[in-house]
Amino acid sequence: MNNISETFETFETFDLSRSEKELLINIAKQSIEDRLKKRGDEYLYSDELKGFLTGNLKENAGVFVTLKTKGVQLRGCIGNFISLIPLYVNVYKMAREAAFADPRFRPLANSELGEIKIEISVLSPLKKISGLEEIEIGKHGIHLIKGPYHGVLLPQVALEHNMDRKGFLEAVSIKAGLPPDAYKHNADIYIFSALIFGG
Numbered sequence: 001m002n003n004i005s006e007t008f009e010t011f012e013t014f015d016l017s018r019s020e021k022e023l024l025i026n027i028a029k030q031s032i033e034d035r036l037k038k039r040g041d042e043y044l045y046s047d048e049l050k051g052f053l054t055g056n057l058k059e060n061a062g063v064f065v066t067l068k069t070k071g072v073q074l075r076g077c078i079g080n081f082i083s084l085i086p087l088y089v090n091v092y093k094m095a096r097e098a099a100f101a102d103p104r105f106r107p108l109a110n111s112e113l114g115e116i117k118i119e120i121s122v123l124s125p126l127k128k129i130s131g132l133e134e135i136e137i138g139k140h141g142i143h144l145i146k147g148p149y150h151g152v153l154l155p156q157v158a159l160e161h162n163m164d165r166k167g168f169l170e171a172v173s174i175k176a177g178l179p180p181d182a183y184k185h186n187a188d189i190y191i192f193s194a195l196i197f198g199g
Helices: 001-010 018-036 085-099 112-115 156-158 165-175
Strands: 062-069 072-078 116-123 140-148 151-154 187-192 196-197
Touching: 001 085, 001 112, 018 196, 062 085, 072 085, 072 116, 085 116, 085 187, 116 140, 140 165, 151 165, 156 165, 156 196, 165 196
Parallel strands: none
Antiparallel strands: 062 072, 062 116, 116 196, 140 151, 140 187
């Protein structure tokens, strides 16, 4: 647990340059365009892309990609906490999942491409909490697990909806398909930080 906690704290100082963030946004856009135009994944392995990849972008990291129409209306959000593949590859894969595999929405149409804004959340490792007071609104996201049920809310969700800690916990319980107070009853609650940017 100490190693996980140390990694969690180290993530607080992790950052990406403006050009690295812009490249990740472009990778996400390219992934969606490749699927819409029925192209393969040649771009992901191209010399064109490899020439711009930095050490940060090759670091393994979990990622969520959020799509919004005109920057406001949610249009898809998919991600994972898996940190076994490079950040740039995970962004490419999760962008495509968000656009075409979010069960809450129909697959993205070509006509919508120009209206879509992309937000990327690079995730820290999960840290299991021992008390609810450890959750800091605006700083931490929550991953709740109870039996076969699980739900995730990113840190920015609490701010976007003006949630306090109780409201955030109730929302993630509902997201998991459970009653609002499920977080109080033998649920495992994990927190994580995120580096969030969009374009």
